[in-house]
Amino acid sequence: xxxxxxxxxxxxxxxxxxxxxxxxxxxxxxxxxxxxxxxxxxxxxxxxxxxxxxxxxxxxxxxxxxxxxxxxxxxxxxxxxxxxxxxxxxxxxxxxxxxxxxxxxxxxxxxxxxxxxxxxxxxxxxxxxxxxxxxxxxxxxxxxxxxxxxxxxxxxxxxxxxxxxxxxxxxxxxxxxxxxxxxxxxxxxxxxxxxxxxxxxxxxxxxxxxxxxxxxxxxxxxxxxxxxxxxxxxxxxxxxxxxxxxxxxxxxxxxxxxxxxx
Numbered sequence: 119x120x121x122x123x124x125x126x127x128x129x130x131x132x133x134x135x136x137x138x139x140x141x142x143x144x145x146x147x148x149x150x151x152x153x154x155x156x157x158x159x160x161x162x163x164x165x166x167x168x169x170x171x172x173x174x175x176x177x178x179x180x181x182x183x184x185x186x187x188x189x190x191x192x193x194x195x196x197x198x199x200x201x202x203x204x205x206x207x208x209x210x211x212x213x214x215x216x217x218x219x220x221x222x223x224x225x226x227x228x229x230x231x232x233x234x235x236x237x238x239x240x241x242x243x244x245x246x247x248x249x250x251x252x253x254x255x256x257x258x259x260x261x262x263x264x265x266x267x268x269x270x271x272x273x274x275x276x277x278x279x280x281x282x283x284x285x286x287x288x289x290x291x292x293x294x295x296x297x298x299x300x301x302x303x304x305x306x307x308x309x310x311x312x313x314x315x316x317x318x319x320x321x322x323x324x325x326x327x328x329x330x331x332x333x334x335x336x337x338x339x340x341x342x343x344x345x346x347x348x349x350x351x352x353x354x355x356x357x358x359x360x361x362x363x364x365x366x367x368x369x370x371x372x373x374x375x376x377x378x379x380x
Contacts, residue, residue, distance in 0.1 A: 121325050124155045129167050129329035133336025136171040137296060137344060139233060139275030139356045140363075144222040147269060148367065151219060151378055162317050163329060165310045170330030172303040174337035175296050183300075189249070190297065196253045197260035197294075198301045204264045205306070216269055219378035220371055225270025226364030233357035236279050244285035248294045251286070258284040259294060263302070270364075273302065278353070288348045296341060 131149050135142040146164050150156035155163070176183060182190065215221070245251055262280025266273035274295050281291030311318070370376040 129332025141272035144270035170333035193256035222270035223367035230360030
C-alpha cells in the first residue's frame with residue numbers, strides 16, 4: 119500500500135511538471151528523496167511514468183501526429199538528435215554529479231533567473247506556428263534541449279524559452295516543446311529500461327500502472343491549460359516559483375532541516 123501511495127504521488131508530480139518550465143526530473147528527484155523512493159527500483163519507476171505523461175501529448179495531438187505530416191516528422195528528428203548525442207556522451211557524468219538535491223536546487227534558481235531575463239526582453243517573432251518551422255529552427259530548439267540534460271533545468275523550459283529566443287512565437291515554441299517530448303521521452307525511456315531490465319518485475323505492475331495513469335491524467339490537464347495560458351500570459355510566475363522552491367531546498371539542506379543526502 120505504501121508503494122501504491124508513493125506511485126500515486128510521484129505520478130501526479132510527473133504529470134503536473136513534465137510540460138511546465140519547472141523541471142519534472144528535478145521535482146521527481148526531490149520528491150523521491152522525501153518519500154524514500156529513490157533507489158534503483160524507484161528510478162525505473164520514474165522512467166515508466168514519463169511514458170504516461172508522454173501519451174497525454176500523443177492523445178491530445180493525435181490528429182497532427184497521425185496525418186503523415188512529413189515536415190513535422192523531419193523537424194522532430196532534427197531537434198531530437200543534439201540531446202541524444204550529448205546525452206549518450208555525458209549521461210554517466212551527469213548522473214554521478216548532478217542527480218542530487220543541491221545541484222537540482224541551483225539549476226532551479228538559475229533557470230528561473232534566465233526565464234525572467236528573457237521575458238523582460240521584447241523578442242522579435244519570425245515563426246508564428248509550428249507548421250512554419252524550418253529544419254534550422256528545429257535544430258536550434260534541439261540544441262537548447264541539450265541544457266535540459268542538467269536535472270533541474272527543465273526540458274520544457276529549455277525548449278520553450280530557447281524557441282522564443284530563436285524567433286518562435288510563444289504558442290509555437292510551447293507546442294513544439296510538447297511535440298518534441300514524444301521522441302525524446304520514448305528514446306530515453308527505452309534506453310534506460312534496457313539498461314535496467316534486470317530490475318523489471320511483474321510484481322511492480324500495479325505500482326507502474328497507478329503512477330502512469332496519474333501522470334497521464336495530470337499531464338493531459340496541464341497541456342490543455344498551458345496552451346490557453348500562453349495566449350495571454352508570460353512564464354514569469356513559473357520563474358519565481360523555481361527561484362523560491364530552489365532557495366527553500368538550499369535552506370533546508372544548509373540548516374539540516376531535511377537530510378537530502380539520505
